[in-house]
Amino acid sequence: MSKVVSVFSRVLLGFLLVLTLLPFYLLVINAFKSQTEIILNPFRWASSWQFQNFAKAAPQIYRPMANTLFVTVAVIGITLLVSLLASYAFVRYERFFGKEILYFGIVALLMIPGFVMLIPQFVQITKLGLYNTFLGLILPPAAYQVAMGTFLTRTSMEAIPKSLFEAAEIEGANDMDILTRVAIPLSKPIMATVTIMTGLNAWNNYIWPLVSSSGEKTQQIAVALTKIVVSVSDGKGVEFAAYIIASMPLIILFCFASKYFVEGLTSGAVKG
Amino acid sequence: MKKKKTPWQYAKPYLFLLPIYALMVIFKYIPFGMAVEKSFFTWNGTNVNQFAGLANYAQAFRDPVFMDSLKNVGIIAVAYVLIVLTIPILAAELLYAVRSRRKQYVIRTAFTFPMVVPGVVIILLWKWLMAGDNGVINNVLMSMGLEEMAMPWLGSTKTALGSVIAVGFPWLGSATLGGLQFLLYYGALQSTSSDLFEAAQIDGANIVQRFFRIDLPILASQMKLAVTLAIINAVQVFDTVFILTKGGPGTATITPSVVLYEQGFTYKKMGYSSAVGVIMFAIIMILTVINQTMMKNTEKMD
Numbered sequence: 001m002s003k004v005v006s007v008f009s010r011v012l013l014g015f016l017l018v019l020t021l022l023p024f025y026l027l028v029i030n031a032f033k034s035q036t037e038i039i040l041n042p043f044r045w046a047s048s049w050q051f052q053n054f055a056k057a058a059p060q061i062y063r064p065m066a067n068t069l070f071v072t073v074a075v076i077g078i079t080l081l082v083s084l085l086a087s088y089a090f091v092r093y094e095r096f097f098g099k100e101i102l103y104f105g106i107v108a109l110l111m112i113p114g115f116v117m118l119i120p121q122f123v124q125i126t127k128l129g130l131y132n133t134f135l136g137l138i139l140p141p142a143a144y145q146v147a148m149g150t151f152l153t154r155t156s157m158e159a160i161p162k163s164l165f166e167a168a169e170i171e172g173a174n175d176m177d178i179l180t181r182v183a184i185p186l187s188k189p190i191m192a193t194v195t196i197m198t199g200l201n202a203w204n205n206y207i208w209p210l211v212s213s214s215g216e217k218t219q220q221i222a223v224a225l226t227k228i229v230v231s232v233s234d235g236k237g238v239e240f241a242a243y244i245i246a247s248m249p250l251i252i253l254f255c256f257a258s259k260y261f262v263e264g265l266t267s268g269a270v271k272g
Numbered sequence: 273m274k275k276k277k278t279p280w281q282y283a284k285p286y287l288f289l290l291p292i293y294a295l296m297v298i299f300k301y302i303p304f305g306m307a308v309e310k311s312f313f314t315w316n317g318t319n320v321n322q323f324a325g326l327a328n329y330a331q332a333f334r335d336p337v338f339m340d341s342l343k344n345v346g347i348i349a350v351a352y353v354l355i356v357l358t359i360p361i362l363a364a365e366l367l368y369a370v371r372s373r374r375k376q377y378v379i380r381t382a383f384t385f386p387m388v389v390p391g392v393v394i395i396l397l398w399k400w401l402m403a404g405d406n407g408v409i410n411n412v413l414m415s416m417g418l419e420e421m422a423m424p425w426l427g428s429t430k431t432a433l434g435s436v437i438a439v440g441f442p443w444l445g446s447a448t449l450g451g452l453q454f455l456l457y458y459g460a461l462q463s464t465s466s467d468l469f470e471a472a473q474i475d476g477a478n479i480v481q482r483f484f485r486i487d488l489p490i491l492a493s494q495m496k497l498a499v500t501l502a503i504i505n506a507v508q509v510f511d512t513v514f515i516l517t518k519g520g521p522g523t524a525t526i527t528p529s530v531v532l533y534e535q536g537f538t539y540k541k542m543g544y545s546s547a548v549g550v551i552m553f554a555i556i557m558i559l560t561v562i563n564q565t566m567m568k569n570t571e572k573m574d
Binding site for chain 2: 005006009010012016019020023026038039041042082083086090092096099102106111112113115116117118119120122123124139142143144146147150200203204206207211221222225226236246250251254262265266
């Protein structure tokens with residue numbers, strides 16, 4: 001009986017895994033095919049490999065990818081810097097007026113769905129002259145990421161033994177020394193998690209670039225992918241090649257830091 | 273050791289908090305306040321700005337398109353809740369039952385990989401799978417001799433909403449819908465002492481008994497969180513709908529987020545659009561509170 005169950009459960013797990021990965025397998029094999037071959041049988045390997053699909057796709061998404069990389073790195077940088085400064089205040093200063101309210105004011109943002117603010121945010125960046133600029137693409141998303149960033153870095157920083165801070169203080173270190181030489185080095189794992197979480201959100205962001213930028217100058221990859229232009233003779237293969245190229249940066253990162261990815265994906269959800 | 277604090281020292285923690293508050297107040301809290309305020313105005317973002325009382329809210333509940341969007345989002349929310357309470361738990365249990373730790377790790381990584389692929393890529397990929405002409409699903413149906421079942425999945429009023437929900441099936445590689453929950457459930461099982469499961473086995477509990485008496489109580493907190501996230505994602509669902517159908521055909525897949533976007537950006541009815549946003553906020557708040565009070569947390573076990 002239990003043998004049957006065990007075999008059955010393995011088969012079922014394998015089945016779920018195949019179903020999960022099948023679309024990506026199809027994406028990869030069809031990216032190398034001509035439109036005729038894709039239509040004929042999407043499951044078969046290419047009989048003549050169309051490497052030029054990638055050459056045709058790359059020029060269309062190279063610019064948006066560079067734009068998105070810039071925005072992503074900036075959002076990550078701001079999120080880390082601002083969150084670490086805020087966490088330091090909460091961890092190192094045991095008592096100051098309004099401490100708990102100020103902390104609540106930060107994490108409360110997580111309870112407000114982003115869509116509520118979409119319209120006024122658009123009007124506001126337009127008034128500030130940030131429409132269709134990199135700053136306009138960077139600052140509002142960063143302002144959201146810092147809430148989760150502070151929540152995570154504070155929790156992690158609280159676990160650092162207080163005696164380490166005190167020892168540094170006695171040695172004559174000022175706040176900046178303590179932050180850069182004690183708090184930040186000991187927060188590296190959580191910083192990796194925040195980096196991944198923030199990076200995924202920034203790279204995948206669709207709605208904000210959709211409303212806050214137009215034209216090629218600042219175009220982000222998620223929006224660019226929905227606007228790939230292919231000639232009838234090129235067909236879907238070129239689109240698929242573009243999807244693959246656009247996915248590569250995160251996939252490469254994932255190969256080197258899958259552990260942090262699992263944390264980056266889940267820790268965002270496990271909030272107070 | 274206590275020294276008298278100088279004003280400078282009093283100010284220090286606030287200085288550390290200055291950047292975060294500058295950022296959040298300018299780019300989030302002021303817009304949020306504006307959204308609530310402008311929901312009572314007839315507003316186009318520039319020159320038209322007139323107090324209108326509750327007119328926007330009254331209009332919303334008389335607007336058949338918005339009512340359809342509420343109905344659709346209700347269906348999506350129920351579907352998402354059912355999804356996150358079934359398949360990810362099943363997958364987590366199946367994975368946990370795999371003996372070798374190494375194999376568990378490899379399989380988990382394989383499931384995690386799609387979560388790294390940009391969401392837009394997954395949506396566009398499914399657009400192709402479900403396409404009416406030359407879509408993969410129709411291709412499979414035809415090759416199986418089931419031509420009469422082939423249809424434009426996203427283009428037909430009957431199947432469009434179901435197809436939008438089906439994107440990412442079996443949802444285990446989806447960063448927002450099922451995959452995240454799968455990782456949470458699996459993590460909870462992994463961090464539970466295996467003694468508990470062995471004790472159950474010694475006591476002669478069969479798989480079904482073990483699942484309901486031990487596993488489900490262990491996963492209670494994760495299930496509660498999974499439901500909260502599913503509701504939040506369902507009420508705000510945008511990318512999938514906007515990219516696949518723009519809410520159509522007709523209003524078959526319209527959602528409040530798409531109404532908000534179109535009313536605000538296409539028709540410049542930004543006051544009305546803000547009211548839609550505030551209603552979405554209220555719905556999420558109410559559902560979250562209900563969920564938080566109704567569902568149990570994992571009890572502490574010794």
